[in-house]
Amino acid sequence: MARKITYQQAINEALDQEMARDPSVIVMGEDVAGGAGAPGEEDSWGGVLGVTKGLYAKHPGRVLDTPISESGYIGAAVGAACNGMRPVAELMFIDFMGVCFDQIFNQAAKFRYMFGGKAKTPVVIRAMYGAGFRAAAQHSQCLYNIFTHIPGLKVVLPSNPYDAKGLLIQSIRDNDPVIFLEHKALYTMEGDVPEESYIVPFGEAAVVQEGDDVTIVAFGRMVNYAKDAGASLRKKGVQCEIIDPRTTSPMDFDTILESVERTGRLVIVDESHPRCSMASDVSGFIAQEAFRALKAPIQMVTAPHVPVPFAASLEDLYIPSPARIEEAVMRVKEYR
């Protein structure tokens, strides 16, 4: 039965249910129990924002606090996955991939291919991403495009509580390495989520709003901004089709292609920087596969090619907004 819970609760529930179902599922990371070895209770924190709160008490010995050694414990999660476990390692902020990327892209991602198909590495690396918290350049990036670039990794970007739970359960059951990215601004978002366990499959986009005028492809938090823009545009008589790919690897290009062939107009909304981004990736794909269907140049709504700034006035300018999405839609709509 569905009831309203937050994105953060949905993630906690997915972890809890999978840990109860499968004893090989373990959770590890910095403060994921919180307080190991400290005088306070063992799961005092449950993650820096409390996402894993309560799991330690329910699953003793399977929620492991680690030293601040991202290479060490992310690599250990990869090694444990090679030896029969299904570890869910929390990288806290995706920006910290900078100190452990080797274990992800040279080790986990490569094993199966490099070892001739013998290896199975069912590891999930969870991390929060995204701007909007005044956390500045080293705690606000998206970076999903970097992981998407690497063959051997799967990349998941839930935009709502329902998808967060179903995609995380799929991630844990999946037999390949999965990068599961949680937008920190979405943790408090509420939505209908079934109590029981369910999966949302990878590589299947959600069409969150149907329309025949303009196709909007949006990623992660930007799906919600696109919906805001879409609602406003509908009042002005512009019907947008909004597509949430949900996973960027694998990526459901077919749904995007089918939509653009119908609308002939495409806006892509990506919170990341524009170069070598999901926006440029989709843009390149459509330019190659649907050139004749296009009635207007593709528009990319992205952050600028600068680090994420600290000051509120600048960060608000940095993040794509519903207003900018609306403008882009009107540009392609009115293009002659």
Add this chain to the structure above:
Amino acid sequence: MSSSLTREGLLQAYRTMRTIREFEERLHVDFATGEIPGFVHLYAGEEASATGICMHLNRDDYIASTHRGHGHCIAKGVDPVGMMAEIWGKRTGTCKGKGGSMHIADLDVGMLGANGIVGGGGPLICGTALASKLRGSNNVGVCFFGDGASNQGTIFEAMNLAAVWKLPVIFVGENNGYAEATASKFSVACENIADRASAFGMPGVITDGFDFFAVHEAAGEAVKRAREGGGPTLLEVKLSRYYGHFEGDQQTYRAPGEVQKLRETKDCLMQFARRVTSRGELSMAELEAIDVEVKTLIDASVVKAKADPLPLPEDLMADVYVSY
């Protein structure tokens, strides 16, 4: 020092060391013809280390290896015939020709891979050991790394993590004196790699890598401690490689005659043979019979590798994911 090994154990030790030597000497010759693709880093001279350590391991124990990994593979039980085909880039290779010399792995025998990234194996072996510990088995993990990798953050992080979680890990620092061309005397700030163990609250042991029996005994204690829940050990094995960092390296950084002198005075196979024959544990004839058998095996592996098929175009896209 008395040996705890049976006759069968001694024969196995010699066979393993001889197989590694023959495999590497043959690659040295064949690589010079230009027929073998890529980079090859040879383990010749270091055989006592891999053999003395891996003889304590079961199939379910894991090892993580290095770019100089052929010896570790053979000692852990990877089939040399498949390895040779892999190094020749053939479809019949251990990794179907997709890994090559630097990435030979065989998870079926607990070989988690040679590794093209220096220090890459430390965190990984903590993971296999964590899995063993959580399952309540007494399996251990061994991380082989070199003096070069001893300066990598991953190795420090892995040693701290293994100590914090009290993991059944043996860190084996194979100090062959050179990280590529840079001397470990320059790049390792302390006298011995093993000295760093105390900083991580684990025992640090130094052993002579030319002496199979010394390695075997030191490793036995470390593996026993790990199996009994006593946590990790750092074992530094002092040894030398007979060939360059990679094949083609002219080794201009080494002293003239350095390798020749080691071969003549300290070679692990020579010392082993001298000891077991002088004690009457094995006969020279028995050792020579193994030499012949091993040579036949390696010759055959090369003939087969040369004749085997290359990977096919359809193999290019296979095995990236379990499912996608």
